[in-house]
Amino acid sequence: GQKTKTINLELKEDKKKGYFGKADAGGGSDGFFQNQAMFNAFRAKRQLSLFGIASNTDKVGLGWQDNDKFGGGNGSTEITEDGAFVTTARSDEDFSGWNGKYNGEGLPSTWTGGAHYANKWNEAKHHLTSNYRFARQNVDIDGVTTNQYQLTDSIRVTDMTKKQFSTGDRHGFDVMYEWKVDSNTSVKITSNAGVKESYTYSKYRTANFFKASDAPDTSYNDRLITSDANAQFINTDFLLRKKFAKKGRTLSIDAKENFKDSKSTGVLESDIYKNNSTFNLPTRQQKINNSNTLAFSGRATYTEPISKVVYTEIGYG
Numbered sequence: 001g002q003k004t005k006t007i008n009l010e011l012k013e014d015k016k017k018g019y020f021g022k023a024d025a026g027g028g029s030d031g032f033f034q035n036q037a038m039f040n041a042f043r044a045k046r047q048l049s050l051f052g053i054a055s056n057t058d059k060v061g062l063g064w065q066d067n068d069k070f071g072g073g074n075g076s077t078e079i080t081e082d083g084a085f086v087t088t089a090r091s092d093e094d095f096s097g098w099n100g101k102y103n104g105e106g107l108p109s110t111w112t113g114g115a116h117y118a119n120k121w122n123e124a125k126h127h128l129t130s131n132y133r134f135a136r137q138n139v140d141i142d143g144v145t146t147n148q149y150q151l152t153d154s155i156r157v158t159d160m161t162k163k164q165f166s167t168g169d170r171h172g173f174d175v176m177y178e179w180k181v182d183s184n185t186s187v188k189i190t191s192n193a194g195v196k197e198s199y200t201y202s203k204y205r206t207a208n209f210f211k212a213s214d215a216p217d218t219s220y221n222d223r224l225i226t227s228d229a230n231a232q233f234i235n236t237d238f239l240l241r242k243k244f245a246k247k248g249r250t251l252s253i254d255a256k257e258n259f260k261d262s263k264s265t266g267v268l269e270s271d272i273y274k275n276n277s278t279f280n281l282p283t284r285q286q287k288i289n290n291s292n293t294l295a296f297s298g299r300a301t302y303t304e305p306i307s308k309v310v311y312t313e314i315g316y317g
Contacts, residue, residue, distance in 0.1 A: 016043065016044045016045075017044065018041075018042060019040065019041045021038050021039035021040060022036075022038055023037040023038075024036050031056070033054065033056055033057075034054075034056075034057045035053070035055065036059070037051065037052050038050070039051070045118075045120035046118070046120075047116070047117070047118045048116070048117055049115065049117075050114070050115050050116075053110065053111070054110070054111050056107065056108065056109040105139075105141055105143070106140055106141035106164070108137055108139045109138045111135070111136045111137075112133070112136070113133070113134050114131065114132060114133035114134065116129075116131050117129070117130050118130075125179065125180045125181075126180075127177070128176070128178075129176045130173070130174065131172075131174050132171075133172045134169075134170070134171055135169070135170045137166075138165070138166070139164075141165075142162070142163055143161070143162040144159070144160070144162070145159075145162070146158070154210050155210065155211040156209075157210070157211060158207070158208050160204060160205070160206040160207075161205050162202065162204050163203045164200065164201065164202040164203070166198065166201070167198070167199050168197060168199070169195075169196070169197045170194065170195070170196045171195045172192070172193075172194040173192065173194065174191065175190070175191050176189070176190045176191075184243040184244070184245075185240075186241050187238075187240050188237075188238075188239045189236070190236070190237045191234065191235065191236040192234070192235055193235070194233055195232045196230065196231045197229070198229050198230075199227070199229075200227045201226050202223075202224070202225040203225075204223040204224075204225075205220065205221070205222050205223075206223075207220050208220075208221075219273065219280075220272070221270065221271070222270070222271045223270045224267070224268070224269040225266065225268050225269075226267050227264060227265075227266040228264065228265050228266065229262065229263065229264035230262070230263055230264075231261065231262035231263070232260075232261055232262075233259060233260040233261070234259050235256070235258050235259070236256070237255070237256050239253070239254050248304070249304055250301075250303045251301070251303075252300070253298070253299075253300045254299050255296075255298040256296070256298070257296055258294070258295045258297075259293065260292070261291070261293075262290075262292075263289070263291075264287075264288075265286070265287070265289075266286070267284075267285065267286050267287070268283065268284075268285040268287070269284055299315060299316065300315065300316050301313060301314070301315040302315070
């Protein structure tokens with residue numbers, strides 16, 4: 001019994017265009033800097049977005065609001081009839097953290113950027129979205145950890161110093177194309193790919209000693225750990241959907257491809273000394289990991305109505 005007045009506002013086709021963006025830059029003492037720029041342009045259902053970040057503070061990616069304005073989803077960007085657009089970001093499950101996120105330890109230097117393009121044409125029968133992102137990050141870590149253990153008649157102390165440098169490059173790309181062949185048939189192709197390279201160098205020195213004890217009770221452990229890794233992946237999904245003239249009769253075909261290749265090498269060198277001079281125990285290890293996966297899968301599903309409320313479905317995968 002409640003009435004609601006509704007006004008339908010529509011923009012004229014020649015008004016569905018515009019530009020917006022923002023840029024901010026900052027610098028401080030000791031060489032700290034934080035710079036960001038973002039630009040968006042759209043006309044009718046076509047959208048182009050660009051962004052770039054250079055920072056050696058803890059800013060390693062777009063904030064939530066900026067990421068929402070920047071096209072980011074694999075086919076999830078929709079431009080409405082009034083000229084606005086809504087974007088839902090897609091997570092990169094294969095390369096989590098590819099955008100330069102780190103665990104909060106150390107001083108990061110980050111350079112990251114990206115581009116997004118989306119368009120619909122021919123009365124929205126064709127829909128294309130694509131995204132590219134790049135990230136480079138260097139992290140320097142200097143740390144000291146001291147643990148003190150209260151024993152029955154003495155106190156044992158462990159001091160560890162850590163120096164670590166890590167660097168990594170990541171490229172990520174995804175694309176979605178959808179074709180509405182007619183009112184009953186559609187084809188959708190999605191694909192995402194990425195490349196990641198990283199290198200880490202870590203050096204540790206651990207000292208164990210007892211308080212109020214002579215120097216001969218002191219032992220040292222020097223460790224060197226390196227890791228050099230690279231990986232790439234590409235995933236593709238093809239989906240065909242067909243509705244027939246008879247209501248409830250449909251056919252869908254879905255085919256997928258998944259490829260991932262990763263390689264890593266690393267070394268571990270460990271030396272234990274007594275009293276900082278007497279050689280005790282050396283360790284030399286090399287670690288090599290290679291992993292390669294290529295998978296294809298497909299499924300066809302057909303539905304047939306038996307009555308207005310009963311359907312049968314046949315599927316093969």
